[in-house]
Amino acid sequence: MAEEDAEIALLHRLQAGQESIAWGTDGAGGAPEGEIPSNTEDNNEQVKKQTVADDEVLRAYSPSGSGAVSDDGDEYDPSSVTPLPAAVIAGDEQSRSSSRASSRKPKTVGGFLADDSDEESDESSSVQISTGLQPPAHNILNRTISPSPLQVSITPSDLQTPIQNPDDSQQGVLSLSTLSVNPNLSGARTSQAPSMQVPMSAGLSASVQSASAPKGRLPHDRIGILEDRIKEDPRGDLDAWRSLISEHRKRNKFDDARAVYERFFKVFPQAAEMWVEYAEMELENDNFGAAEQIFGKSLLTVPNVQLWSTYLNYIRRMNDLTNDATGNARTTVSQAYDFVLANIGVDRDSGNIWQEYIQFVRSIPGQIGGSSWQDQQKMDSLRKAYQRAICVPMSTVSALWKEYDQFEMGLNKMTGRKFIQERSPGYMTARGANTMLENLNRGLIRTTLPKLAPALGFEGDGEYLQQVELWHKWITWEQEDPLVLKADELDVYKQRILYVYKQSLMALRFWPEMWVDAAEWCFANGLEKDGDTFLSDGIAANPDSCLLAFKKADRLETTLSTEEADKGPAERGAIVRAPYDSLLDSLYDLIKQLKVREARELAKVEESAALDANISAIIAKAEDEDDERDSDKEARESDKANKQAAIKQGYATQSQLISRTISFVWIALMRAMRRVQGKGAVKDAIGGSRQIFADARARGKITSDVYVASALIEHHVYKDPAGTKIFERGAKLFPEDSIFILEYLKHLLSIGDTTNARVTFETSVSRLTGKSELLAKAKPLYSYFHKYESNYGELSQIRKLEQRMAELFPEDPKLLRFASRYSGENFDPTAVRPIISPATQMRPKSTVLQSIEKPASVTDSPRPQYVQENSPRPQYIQQTNSPKRPFPIEDFENDLNRPRKLARGESPLKGAAGRRLDQQKRMQQAQGVPQWQANAPPFVVPRDITFLLSIIPRADLYTSTKFNPESMVRLLSQTNIPDYMTWKAAREQPQPHRYDVTEVEVEA
Template identity: 55%
Template sequence: MSGGFIVEASDDDEESIPVQNIPTSNNTSVKDAASAPGPDGLSPLPPGVAAFDPVTLFEARVKEDPRGDMDAWLNLMAEHRGRSRLDELRKVYHRFLEVFPQSSDIWVQWIELELGLDNFVDAEQLFGRCLMTVPNIKLWTVYLNYIRRRNDLTNDSSGQARRTVTQSYEFVINNIGVDRDSGDVWLDYVQFIKNGPGQIGGTGWQDQQKMDQLRKVYHRAINVPMSTVNTLWKEYDQFEMGLNKVTGRKFIQERSPGYMSAKSGNIALDNITRSLHRVNLPRLPPAPGFDGDTEYRGQVELWMKWIDWEKDDPLVLKEEDPKAYTQRVMYCYKQALMALRFWPEMWVDAAEWCFQNDIRESELEMGTQFLVQGIAANPQSVLLALKYADRIESTYPGKEGDRSEYAQAVRKPYDAILDTLYGMGDKVKERERLEVSTLKQAAAQDPEMQQSIEDKDNDNGKSKLSAGEERIKAIQHAYAAESQLLSRTISYIWIALARAMRRIQGKGNQTEGGLRKVFTDARHKGRLTSDVYVAVALLESVVYKDPVGAKIFERGARLFPNDEEFMIEYLKFLHSKDDTTNARVVFETCVNRLISKPETLAKARPLYAYFHKYESQYGELSQISKLEERMAELFPEDPSLKYFAERFSSDRFDPVHTPIIVSKAVQMRPKKDMPTIDEPSSFEDNSGPMRQEHSPRPQFTRATASPKRPFGIDDDEQNPPKRVARGVSPLKGAAGRRLDQQRRNQTSALHRDITFLLGILPPAHTYDSQRLMAPNLVSLLRDTPLPDYMSWKALTGGQYRHHSQMQMHTRQASGDLARPMSPYGQGQASSSGYRNSPLAGGYQAPGSNWGSVQGNYPPGQYGGQR
């Protein structure tokens, strides 16, 4: 074909696709501009270098944290791009895409760089490396634009260019046509067919071929839930009805269910993905409890909702078109893994679904491919390594053949994760050494810090640490916790490997393999916790009844003398062998060693708890009492009842909190269904119904449960009145009066809408603004002195003192209700505003006809009659 190519192989492996497997315009081999590796080693930055050479700073940051420091990668690319260092930029692109092979934005930048320089051969090779592993709309659109650029349709006399572009469109649609953002690609494809040779509605073979091709594309497009599905359906409707109304109605009626499913699916996906960020520059997941953790896990939940929606098959494809159903679920998993590349659970979930449905592509088991790619992205993931090893062990084809080859195949994932974790442990030690040495050098150069180191004693004679030493101690403590976590993880991987090798090769020996070979290798590599010794000892004792198990426990007791968890397991082992004498010796030796130092006293608590439980079940009362006295002396903060209750408690019984019901009427009274503002008062405290005071405010009547309904509109056909069954007649006599009295004394339930409002309001403790102190406000109003009227009149002359600087904010009353001469107004008649209005006309207010009032009050005030 004339310039352009189509990727025909379907390979989801993240490795580069060989050039010879891709049809291109010519088979000329090209240099790989990005094959040069990045700098292998960087010397420590001299002072001030970073300020003058940002590239060196970014390179150092990338080397230190290649998967976490995304900003350093992007800034490094921007620096090379801004300085037009294209060769260096290509090297950075290559190194970046080795770490993030599915970052479509970077692939697009690199390809557009080559296309801008007319390096078409290099661009084709980049397309071959990324297209099949990066299902991204933008990347595939760039590929389509490149194909159309290389195939000129205006001078296509033979039709070869149009056939090439058509094949490219089909290739793109088959791979990313199910994407909910692929609407523009579908519309572009439809327009491309319309612009082709032939006339819609014509009778020639070329016209018929064009209509068939267009109808086929419409049928596929209107079944995809995407934003342009309504537009495509309208175009399809016009297309069919424009050809023949009779057959058009038939086609539209047949395709209408698929369109309605796609339309409803698009609405559902809009709701699911409204807050979803479909990024392709993956970030490492924040640790639980740290910045960004909630947002990251929220994105994971949204992706899982989308995947679950596809699995539930709302488009009804599983039975009618299982291939399309599988393609949609797989595509959704691949989209999720582009954003959640460093989330191992997503890789495992995708692999598990493929295993359950036996998904294969190009004779490759896609579940295994997901696990392999997930391990490449997360080499430190224990979950992925264990899942992959379990898959190999359960499906290895040559189980009955050479057991050594079988064992080597199973052991390979374990060795890979162990090598990664041991390397991480070495880096932790190196970082700790560098930070501590840097602080010590800074302390040696600081005279004040040096003086504080020399003067360590305070007035009481107790030693104290300087600020530098405190910081060094904190750093060492943090790195110790990190190293302990790595050691525990490494230990449990060795345990899993030992159990797997025992299943395959049995007990074995120290040279030929099996359980004992793994234990020997683990001790040789180091960084083990006591868990390895416990697991191997129990395997030797329980499975093979070998006395070597006891020797392993004895060896572990010498290596981990202050490990309370190991000692408890050792005691359990001795008790299982009925060796109570040695168990008591081990217990006394260990607790005496732990309680001798204040820093290890807390470790003795679980040992005492275990031995107290054992003595409570199988020992004598005198021994139990002595043990409780020792525990009370060592741990006085524990409640005295706790030790006594522990004698009789179990996982299913607690003598302290066992609820024995004496009176169901009192102890098991059901709670109210409807919440009320005030709790109902007791029946005994109510002497009778409260008399409601007269108030000018409107009275809110209590809602009744009467079945009667208000009169409705007789001709309301859409909302006819409903027939409500009549309620039960009230009881008569004393029983009826008593129930009515209780019902009147109870506080009425809130309205349904008010109950809903109270339910959605946040709790009171979440209000963090200034609170209104109601008691203080009432006290202020109560204690503020107010003069009586006579004093006020004698002081002010019965009029307000108006201040020009102060504006009076009073409510303007209506003319028929206001008091014109009220001391609380502004001293003007209420109708003055109307008199001054241009609408007043010649209206004259009638003269007042108020009678005189005792007390010399002005008319209209304080009880004056109108």
């Protein structure tokens, strides 16, 4: 009984520990060092049998036609990639025994296990994945964990499974990893801990050997957990960055906080909010030298009002104006204001800085309105500051205009009125532009902490795209020149647009299209330096963006003809190739990261399955069950298999997409090198397009598109037979790629090799139709070859081919297949319907709509039909198609006094509508339907009104706000419209007084 109690207690500890491993399930673990072995450069028997074909291709590439073949076995061979077989654990489970504690005492620092000690112990042990399940008990570091009798062990002989390695055909032994349920805690005495032997597939074992699960972190090791999160996702986990900095600052570890800040700004160099926090931290500690370095790094690249305001506060703090006997402090502050306003003075949120600057100018020694040179100088400076500020669309422009009006009118009314009239158009334009900007930017989030764009179809994608659209609207608004600056102040016009682009890129740092858009605008407006800076910064922010890399390479290739004319082909090629190489490095690194993540997630699934199995065994033994039920075991195995399959499928899709992207980057580089260096030769100083093709094959992870592009370049540009040899080589590497086979067929038919084309077609479709899952891939091949036979083949061949297609694809219409023989790319003669009788076939459709007097009839409807009664009491009107508006019931406040809707006499109509109405009445009378008609005199409706009533919608279809004629008449009757003389006199009044009145009315 005591043994069962101990096992139940262990079960509770395991469950409690499972709840405390947030560091494991949240992805907090750091990315393991090393890389998972890749099967992209296989060298199996199939590749060895095809070395002769490689010799022919490279021999054709060499200038003399007999170039040496080197490292051909290292080429990318997709057909040779074979998955590793799963390791099979033979033998039954051995008796349960407790694991012996390690005799080596771990090295500790501050009560925690040191990294060196941990790494040294890992070197002498097998690959071990820690589940990190620690019992949440007090004083756990001083406790010993009792051994558990529930350890399940497997003998080493059972864990060794020889596996054939397809890369080098060598035998290998994959030992299964051991999961330690309760690993030795830091600073605690070593004790016997239970362990589980978890069976894993061979492929997973190989992956885990190079990418083990993250090291265990204690739940209270907050800094370590945050560091792991940052290492795992540096660009996406902004919360981890900010939390880590906050944690260091709470602990007064300012040196560590500075180090994290510097790392953060390498990823987010334009995060103005974090620059402000960094500077304020240094200023709080009176570290003025470090604060100045921060301002020097950030100000010129981060046009943010908050950051520049912090800089101004620092300048005013360091230059005391109250004790400025020499005037140097005031000069420094004045220069700082000029520097700030020249960079961010056009910002819509810079109103406070403008007001502070004007107050600073007012504090200059001198008296406004005085006659001395100092007074005149102060007056000129203040007027200049006001005139600059009132032309900027910002929230404080109205208040500044009012101050300026008082300033000018206080000096001299005559000259003041002149200045006011001159500056009034600029102020009115700025005030109107501010209103438009306020409406335009409603909903815009001007953040400086950018986020990665969510994938389409996932949470947040709509909101992110909405922000992109709002930024584009603002940029377009500035480009339309609403402030009328392009004609007279072109530099200011460009500065405003450039400023908005920089603002947008602080929020959309990870949106490559915005970087390219900004660079394109700069190139089109003579700002080449700024455009190149945008491209370089965009690539630094998005190293895996094909759009930015292609644009940068295109820019370099375009400027080579003028700036680099003195350089040779080798140097020019190196310049153009640099952006492509950087992009390829990033994409290949993404492939490695995907493998690491996949291995980690698969390892977590294995750990979870093993833990569940161990818990189930404990429960079964506690309930006196000899063995666990087979149904539960099968359910767990099925669930684990489903999870692993979903993980593998998801990562396979991502890997395939990146591989396709890599292939098209190689193709773009190949074409660029052909333009710069020509076709070149392999391993030559001027490699050209052929060297790029060789490099792509050697590096791997490419698709058949690279082979197709290289072969077509050889054929179309150089008329070289090497193109056919490349196709032949690709056909052996991609035998089930229908897209490649189709391009190969087109190439063979274009060079007139119909015999090999037919052989290739028959071989390919036989291989594809032999497997049911590949049958759909054969359809494009059949369609293309059927079209070729229809154009140039014999009728017997066409009929045989159609018969085969009918058997393989019975769902396709036979008539459509027959008609495809005679159709062209944009025309099908079998679908033409000639006009034989225009009077019969081209009769226009009737435009007369249904009657407006009666609702549309509902045939065979179970709804009861409304029949008016022959009664002297008022009849409520049935809903009709009349265009007349109903009573505006919502306008009557008293429900008791609402008008009673009584039936009115119908107006007789002439024309088609009248005849149709008369016919309907006669039909109703013939059916015995009683009708009640008022004795109203007949009224003849004009023909045009009748037609209008027949085409306008019914009144009940109008659901928008209804027009209230009584309110409109009341408004017009109470509106005071002045006569011409009064209006003219008001127009001739002085404008400043009019603006004062307007401002007073606005304030009121």
